[in-house]
Amino acid sequence: MTDGEVSGAPRSGTRASRTRRAVWITLAVVVLVTAGIVTALLLRPAVPAASEPTPSPSRSAGPTPPPTPTPTPTPTGFPANSTVYDLAALSQIDVFAVNAGLPIDDDPFGALTGEAATSIGDGAPVFGDPVGQPVGFLPREYTFGGTTAPIIERQEHWVKVLLVGRQSVPSQGNPAQVMGWLRTKDVAIAPLDALVEVDLTARTIDIVRAGVPERIATDFASGTSDTPTPLGRTYVMTTLVEPSFGYTRGYPLVYLAVQSPTLDGFGGADVAVTAFHYHDERSGSISNGCLRVDPAAIEALAALPAGTPVIVRP
Template sequence: MPAAAPAPPGLPVIDYAAAPAGFPADPHPGDTRPLTQGLAPTRKIPVYDAPGGRPLAFLAPTISDVPLTVPIAQRRTGWTAVLLPSANRRLAWVPPTGGWTTVALPDQIVVERRPHRLTWFHSGRAVRSWPVSLGMPGQETPLGRTFVLGRTPPPEEVYGGVDIFALGAVPDDPDAVPTGLKGAHIGLHSWHDDDTLGRNVTNGCIRLTRGAQRLLLDRVPPGTGLLVVDQLHTPPATA
């Protein structure tokens, strides 16, 4: 088992701002298999660029006062790879030195860009599907695996009065985002009307009906994996 190098105390703590550079790319960003376990830090823990590699940052138990659970994507020689918060298609490696617990993640959300469809899976079975609006040209909804980071109250009336799911993903091109959304994560949220469902009109977020958002808020816990693909090879058959 590769040993973990001591982490300098001055390393950055990953928060809502963009994660530090240097973490490895997710080797399977479009993998449709659900991520069924999450890692929840119980104290500040160092994360590395590889098993036995360089410590680059710390993960804390919370981000912006929201408890943090990150999906486990891979295990190797005693080390655990998790999807990195505040970054797209990046992994962080956690050594087997404690400071975290595992959490069961029975749900998965899959978003297909071409048919503009979101499907909620539970225990591997498709439960419900809904039409969604996605990112406009130049601000496309990022492809790949991410996860539900946490929920936040709607900041404006246009969100339909329903809480927002902030995702671990950020815009692929931060400079293309309007000034008022600089630094924001990709969100899963409702809107004040459903007139634009099925179209590419957002700043990268995933927009669905208020009823669907309320159901997901009630049933889907933080840490749940969310996968964005162009299209599934086999359309989901909902129960």
């Protein structure tokens, strides 16, 4: 029995060896296959995710157009003038001036800018045409005022303003309200806060501030048919009290830049200036062109600064 056990051991061992060998071969195959799969996955090219496709050059919208160049702004208004002028060689523009080079206001009932210009230094050259030569100069200060001029047009290099003086006396030409051009480099510009509106038909006078009118007169006297009150836009030249004018009863006179359309002069003077003033008789068309008002109205008008625009409507 012992011999039988010994002789049987090799046969049993052989079968076990073959079994172990088969297991190891199977494991080796599995390892090799697994390694091959892993290697294949590692060597496979990356594919972009479907939700984030890589843009294709063939599907491009085309080349990017060149940027549109920014146009150079076109200068507005008249060109700058940097010429230095000798003011002593120019005639002064004041209430007594009769200067054929001063143009007549081309839009008597037009708008204003709400600003006024005053000369810097001794004065500013005045131009009838900004591309021409000066026709006179506006002094910074003058006894009878008129040097603070309301602006009716403003450009980068120029302002168009109303002015005192006349182009001609009535007997020889057009005496209406004059204007002129000043270089912005020669003036200081400041805002105006009021405007006076006169209606000859309605017989009303309003002081307008910020678009809101304040009625200061509901009746007043104005010019006759032979000596009418000038129409259109003008401005306060100066305000003063003249004791020798007894009819004013000591109230101030508010002189305007415009003069009579029919009188070359008045009261022995070479001027015929229009004014607001007090008078005992102050109703109807009875004056030489001035606007006669009551005490409250003249006090309100006298409080306005020089340069305040005044528009007289028919």
